Amino acid sequence: MTNSSAQKGRWLLPVLLTVQFVVSLDMSVVNVALPDIGRDIGLAPDALPWVINAYALAFGGLLMLGGRLADVIGGRRTLLAGFALFGAASLAGGLAAGPGWLIAARALQGAGAAALAPVAFTLLTVTYPPGAPRARALGLWGMSGAAGGAAGMLVGGLLTSCAGWRSVMLINVPVVVPALLAARRAVPAERRTGRAPRLDVAGAVLVTGGTSALVLGLVRTGTYGWTSRTTLLALAVSVALLTAFAVVELRVRGPLLRLGLLTNPSVLSANLFTLLMSSGQFAAFYFTSLYMQQVLGYGPTATGIAFLPFCAGVVAGSLLAPRAVARFGPGTVLVTGGLLGAAGLAWFALTVAVGSTFAVSVLGPSLVLSVGVGVCFVPLGAEATAGVIPSEVGMAAGVLNSSRQIGGSLGLSVLATVAVHVSSRAPHGGRAALADGQSAALWTAAALLVAASLAVALLRGRRRRATAPAEPAPVTAAVSR
Template identity: 35%
Template sequence: MSRTVDSRLPDPSRWKALVFISLAQLMVVLDSTIVNIALPSAQRDLGISDANKQWVITAYALAFGGLLLFGGRIADLWGRKRAFVVGLTGFALASAIGGAAANQAMLLGSRAAQGAFGALLAPAALSLLAVTFTDARERAKAFGIFGAIAGGGGAVGLLLGGVLTEYLNWRWTFFVNIPFAIVAALGAYFVIREPEGGRNRSALDIPGVVLSTLGLVSLVYGFTRAETNGWSAPSTIGLFVAAGVLLAAFGLVESKVKAPLLPMRVVTERNRGGVYASLGLAIIGLFGVFLFLTYYLQVVQGYSAIRTGFAFLPMVAAFVVGSTQIGTRLVTRVPARRLMAPGFAVAAVAMLLLTRLDIGSSYPGVILPGLVLLGLGMGTAFMPAMSLATHGIQPQDAGVASAMVNTSQQVGGAIGTALLNTVAASATTSYLAAHTAGAGGPKLLQAQGLVHGYTHAIWWAVGIEAIAALIALTFINAGRPGSTRVASSDGDGAGSAASEDEAAVPVVMH
């Protein structure tokens, strides 16, 4: 378990390692959507009330989002390989309990445990990738594959969830994780080697752990409550106030303690800060559109779960092309911002196309072009974003820097689902109040109101995606390849901003 490798030399097993790291990432990403499809069946079988059914999703999101920074730092302390294997083992056990759940408590407990072990596993996977691939071109290929899985796996989860639920039963949406985890854990144990000197030996920042966990849980739960109770509900406002106070206290503590959970140099370095902000915003738009298209296809167009999953597959294919072909091939030739900003801009154009949705929109004429452009744009942007997030980071901070990538995505997803769903619901209500049922009757009016709400919210997503593109263009300044100099991670990170002549994907030196 503790074997190390001289980090000055390429790891001879690095491409095998990528297979197992990617497999683990696929499992985590699949789990964010695969259970959603199975939820109605699980609710019926276990007698879960309508009031409590959201906790099957919320328990996972709260544990995952709240513990990510802690999980990232544990990976730095223990070593990425050990954290990776422990995370996989725990995730498999939690999945087994979820699949065998005899009651509501077992299912909710297993989902929380999945989230907790996922919070250990996800940062360990990304940081392993960052410290394993040190050559700029190889790093580009590796992150292209990883980015394609990270971005497109959710749509695959919808399809797999539909197939498993329809042809087997909902329990297999949990059991399917077990072979993924076993193969990835065994492969990691025998193949992955920890780089020399990559472990952080400092003491664990307990106040930082408590404040960050409570702050992030309050923030994610606040958006969840906003979606169900409304933005002005006292519980929603209270959670946001608590999150603001806790996270502000966390920032203050981190600036004072000797060995912080989240060293300020990780987030204040210009490129990483730009990645976290632009990626978080881009995810808000992506999750919102993903949600509304799922509703539109199933509720308005009458698609089955499996057919809906197949409808999203062109987006997954385009995402893979954007990440592994466009992003990977260009990232060592042009500055990262010239991939990320246009990528997010193309995603905004894709969403603009989807604002044309109406009740009878054809899939090939309206939805397919939007999905393909969305996949190409996001795939092209994700690849350099994932790589740049760990750009120039000290190996001892790789875990927590990777955790920040996952945190920005998790919080972005929570905001996207709550904010855009609220916007859509409000627009639908206003539309129904302003119109009366015509020849098609109340059912047609309701469908028209829903589509109006979806397109209204997608307009918001267009604007959010455009802001993400603007942030990527103005904040991120890692330049062309041509220098192997690595940005410093010491002190305040002032020397970390790469010039136009620095590498778009710098080599991580140890």
């Protein structure tokens, strides 16, 4: 490797980790700032969730397209365009003069994130060879995502308190601009030997519309309920569009998603695990945050600081994962990590109460959950792309990120319904009723992680049986007469 190539190689991983950190951070960083946003720009309380939902809708709806763009126009172009759009949208959001402007800026942020997340994952998997280098990179990748998600509330609380809500949007600009310049140096332009794949426009429109309708229906269940006409209509539209998408993908040349990719047992098990784990993990963040503020009486900044042990646990789990995968295999590590995470959530659920303490009900379970989650990132990245041809790695990355986003939205919607149902029927009121609802939601989250582990174990068991050599037919001795 030349000195120039080595210099570029040193820049590449920090750029990709910055993508994962910033995309995860912006999923939660505005939560604490919502009251200030509403007061400053006149956003009604019932419209405040759209500051979050606009990002989630664009991000979730465009992930599949963002992943395929890396295969069609190249990873470098997609990464640079994603950085530019994300940075410009962050600047626009920080300068927003009204509600519509801010919500539109958040949607554009989500679109930029949908280009960045899958292409960064693709570049990571194709740049680092299988084995220790890729395992280390995937471990750092997982650590960055978890750190971004956990740091979102802390950063949002500190910035809102010290510099106002606009700083929560503007802080992305001094991060994205250097990352964009570094990406220009670190990411080489692709050299294609054959024709570039065609972009499946019909598939892109259908899957974007279908996924957006699904996320829209899920994120609004807290307002309208699961059986409302609004929710049922959104989910029905989603089913219709995604069914049409599947039909188109079976017929079109160069599909956005080759459905045969999901027949790969490794890809299927990784996505199913991600869907279920994200459903439990994202909801656990939400309910633990509510518990600390509504039941224990913590402020926003203290709540953010309380998530720091979770970051430390993810780091520890990610450092343990490469050796564990090399010794036991990715399937065993995934199952173990999922069960460990479920144990942490069960600990949360058992100890959530009005009179509990931080050490018992937050610190201990946070460490167990975070180590379990951290252990899973390396084997998930390996499983999601195992057996996938290079021209479809971006496609696989888009599917994995979509599973993560849809799982988070689905889990939060379902568990919020569980919490409200239990709290409203508790024999006591006030903080004790809230704690009962949060405990029920956390038990459900633990069950989802157990289901994720069982799904991987069952799928890998079927794969072993399918690939096992057939037993030779018994040999019968000939009897001479």
